[in-house]
Structure formats: structure tokens, C-alpha cells
Amino acid sequence: MAGLPDFLRHPFGKSAEREANVPPVIEIGGQQIPITIRRLAQSRRMVMRLAPDGSEIRISMPRWGRTAEALAFARSRAVWLETQLARHVPPAPLGDGSTLPFRGALLRVDHVVSAPRRPAVIESTLRLGGPAEGLDTRIRRWLQAEAKALFAQDLAFYCARAKVAIPTLALTNARSRWGSCSGKGIIRLNWRLIMAPDAVRRSVVAHEVAHLLHFDHSPRFHACLGKLFEGDIEEANRWLKPHGRGLYAILG
Structure with a gap:
């Protein structure tokens, strides 16, 4: 293709080539956060959300939208994203005395080794027995x-x-x-x-x-x-x- 003019060698334009090479990742608060982009036929504007666990940024946009525009949009909301990430609390293991939401109320975990292994709601507590190992699995x-x-x-x-x-x-x-x-x-x-x-x-x-x-x-x-x-x-x-x-x- 050496003899072809430039516009035929690059039918989609050099900007499209550069866009394809842009990694869908941005740095927020010192973290590298991946961006998942969904192009939807019904979308008329870009909408951005943070995944519930803070693992990725999700952007939905019109089908004709460019990846570079989505990245620029995310960067423009960096302060908001950093605030949202700061609110994310890593999952903590449950143990005796910890609390667990259940149907809108808080239950206190009451771990008694000699009690039945199957959890049971007793007033405002969740009582279960067995070893401490695997407690999270049994509750889940x-x-x-x-x-x-x-x-x-x-x-x-x-x-x-x-x-x-x-x-x-x-x-x-x-x-x-x-x-x-x-x-x-x-x-x-x-x-x-x-x-x-x-x-x-x-x-x-x-x-x-x-x-x-x-x-x-x-x-x-x-x-x-x-x-x-x-x-x-x-x-x-x-x-x-x-x-x-x-x-x-x-x-x-």
C-alpha cells in the first residue's frame, strides 16, 4: 500500500488510530481506575457512575461517541470521583459482636461455639455456632x-x-x-x-x-x-x- 495516498491508507483518520491506542484507564487519587464504556442507541448524552465496589468507572454514551471524549469527561469529574472512592470501605470480615444489616434493621452477630452452626435470628441478634473459621461463609x-x-x-x-x-x-x-x-x-x-x-x-x-x-x-x-x-x-x-x-x- 506504499503507493496509495494518505487518506486511503488511513480511511478512518489518524485521530481514530490515536483514540484506539488510548488505554481506558485514568488515575484518581493515586489509583489507576479502569473505565468501562457502553455505547447505547438510546443514549443522548454521557452518564458516568462508579461501580458499587469502586473497582471501575462506568460511562454510557451515544453510539457515535468517542473514547477520547469519555476519558475527558471522566477527568473533568476527577474531584467527584475521588470523593466517591474515599467513601468506599473495603469489605470487613464479620465476627462476634459485629453488626449486620438484615431487612433494614441491624443484627448483632452472637457467635457461640456450642450453638447450632445454622444462623438464627433471636430478637436483635444473629446467633450461630461452630468454629470462627468460615463464619463469613456461613452467614453469606x-x-x-x-x-x-x-x-x-x-x-x-x-x-x-x-x-x-x-x-x-x-x-x-x-x-x-x-x-x-x-x-x-x-x-x-x-x-x-x-x-x-x-x-x-x-x-x-x-x-x-x-x-x-x-x-x-x-x-x-x-x-x-x-x-x-x-x-x-x-x-x-x-x-x-x-x-x-x-x-x-x-x-x-
């Missing part, structure tokens, strides 16, 4: 079992209201969303919602059931959700925004 499994049981009840309730068949339920620990509904009708729900208030958990379940009828976020979807959910959706969302990330600081 208990929370997941409790979450699955409550999710199943919630699904049955909202599916009856929506007059749809109860879909397959799966638990997830996704960092990007609290729930999802696949095109095959499988609903996945984040088990960490068992730590949130009941109304918050149920709002997410109702949201995903509404997607069984409207696979979008159109006015019809929101009208359907408003009829399905008995509480205040906006109030539930207001709880999740400041408190949701903190649920990942427990049993990471």
Missing part, C-alpha cells in the same frame, strides 16, 4: 437462602397482580444492577437486597416483574410498575442511591 449462605425465600414470595405476589406466570428465579451478586429480566423470562435478583428494607427489596422485584409485560422503560412500563408496587418507588430509589453501595462493604 444464610443471607442468600433468606433472600431466595423472600424473593420467591415477592415474585408470586407481583406475578399474581400482573397476571403472568412466575418466572425462573436466580440470585446474582452483580455489581452493576440490582435485578434483571432476560428475554427468556428469567429474573435475576441481587441477594444483597436482603440487607435493605423490605420495601426497597420489593420495589426491585416489582420492577423486574413489570419487565415481563413491558421490556423497556416506556411510559407504559412505569404505569404498570405504579400499579404493581404498593409503595413509593421514588422513596425506594432514594434509599438505594446513598445506601446501596454500602451493602457491598459487607461480606465482599
Whole structure:
């Protein structure tokens, strides 16, 4: 291709070549934070979020958006990102006397070696026995079992209201969303919602059931959700925004 003119050797322009070589990483507060970019057909502007565990920056943008523009946008919000990262608390192990949120209330972990290994809620405590090793694992499994049981009840309730068949339920620990509904009708729900208030958990379940009828976020979807959910959706969302990330600081 030595004899071709420059514009034919580089049909997409040199700026595109430079953009492809820009690593999707920026430095925030002395940390190298990767950036995940999603180009969406419905996007009209760039939206940036920090992953719940602080591991990456997520930017959604129009399909025609350039990676360089996303990086510049992230750099322009460096102060905000540094503040958000400072709020992130690494997961701490649970032990006797520590506290655990459960359905919107705090339980004090009461570890008694001679007690049954299976956790049990006794008033405002979570009592369990067995060795201290593996305590986190036993508590996590208990929370997941409790979450699955409550999710199943919630699904049955909202599916009856929506007059749809109860879909397959799966638990997830996704960092990007609290729930999802696949095109095959499988609903996945984040088990960490068992730590949130009941109304918050149920709002997410109702949201995903509404997607069984409207696979979008159109006015019809929101009208359907408003009829399905008995509480205040906006109030539930207001709880999740400041408190949701903190649920990942427990049993990471």
C-alpha cells in the first residue's frame, strides 16, 4: 500500500488510530481506575457512575461517541470521583459482636461455639455456632437462602397482580444492577437486597416483574410498575442511591 495516498491508507483518520491506542484507564487519587464504556442507541448524552465496589468507572454514551471524549469527561469529574472512592470501605470480615444489616434493621452477630452452626435470628441478634473459621461463609449462605425465600414470595405476589406466570428465579451478586429480566423470562435478583428494607427489596422485584409485560422503560412500563408496587418507588430509589453501595462493604 506504499503507493496509495494518505487518506486511503488511513480511511478512518489518524485521530481514530490515536483514540484506539488510548488505554481506558485514568488515575484518581493515586489509583489507576479502569473505565468501562457502553455505547447505547438510546443514549443522548454521557452518564458516568462508579461501580458499587469502586473497582471501575462506568460511562454510557451515544453510539457515535468517542473514547477520547469519555476519558475527558471522566477527568473533568476527577474531584467527584475521588470523593466517591474515599467513601468506599473495603469489605470487613464479620465476627462476634459485629453488626449486620438484615431487612433494614441491624443484627448483632452472637457467635457461640456450642450453638447450632445454622444462623438464627433471636430478637436483635444473629446467633450461630461452630468454629470462627468460615463464619463469613456461613452467614453469606444464610443471607442468600433468606433472600431466595423472600424473593420467591415477592415474585408470586407481583406475578399474581400482573397476571403472568412466575418466572425462573436466580440470585446474582452483580455489581452493576440490582435485578434483571432476560428475554427468556428469567429474573435475576441481587441477594444483597436482603440487607435493605423490605420495601426497597420489593420495589426491585416489582420492577423486574413489570419487565415481563413491558421490556423497556416506556411510559407504559412505569404505569404498570405504579400499579404493581404498593409503595413509593421514588422513596425506594432514594434509599438505594446513598445506601446501596454500602451493602457491598459487607461480606465482599
